[in-house]
Amino acid sequence: MDRQIKDLMEQGLSRNEIFEQLKKQSGNQMRLANKIATFEPGSSSRQTALRNRVLMALCLLQACFGIWVIHSNVVPMDEEFGWQGIVATFVLTIFYFVGLFRKSFTGYASFILLCITVAAGYVYFFNYFPVVSIVGVLLAVAGGALSYTIKVRLFPHMGFMDVRKDENGKHIFE
Structure with missing residues (x-):
């Protein structure tokens, strides 16, 4: 899941778009949301x-x-x-x-x-x-x-x- 999040962020998708795309694969939406939130590539981190x-x-x-x-x-x-x-x-x-x-x-x-x-x-x-x-x-x-x-x-x-x-x-x- 972490690799998918990283790949989608590198493609330029927003956190909201990543969440919408991966929520069907995840059994726990709260855990997915936390994973997306704590992953921060680039200088904004x-x-x-x-x-x-x-x-x-x-x-x-x-x-x-x-x-x-x-x-x-x-x-x-x-x-x-x-x-x-x-x-x-x-x-x-x-x-x-x-x-x-x-x-x-x-x-x-x-x-x-x-x-x-x-x-x-x-x-x-x-x-x-x-x-x-x-x-x-x-x-x-x-x-x-x-x-x-x-x-x-x-x-x-x-x-x-x-x-x-x-x-x-x-x-x-x-």
Whole structure:
């Protein structure tokens, strides 16, 4: 399968065209989509690799900022809940970092959803912590936008959460 993907990319086909051509041969469309996405010939791979490294750094920065916010604001009010939040943030960051490092579709999609949730949380607490909220929203929006950009570049043949199309051939949200 890898050889076929390489040959089709050398012929100049786009990732979407390769996916459409090989999906009938593959039993698992998600695995095929990941193989196509992680195969990057040419100079564009350097740009995507650099963007992915920046995204991983943003992921770590966002996690460190979140842990600091929890430690400085939540732990003094409710110590047990604050430490549980720190542990949960730490564990989730490991999973997101591994997903972004492996360039997996689910890693990008779930990180986008996390960024949306985190941004909403910071916006909610804007009246209490305005400076912290602004920085948190900026980090979350930057991480979500960069993750979306990379996801669309690597997985143009996939919808937001899965490889499904409606009757008209358009991707549907799942």
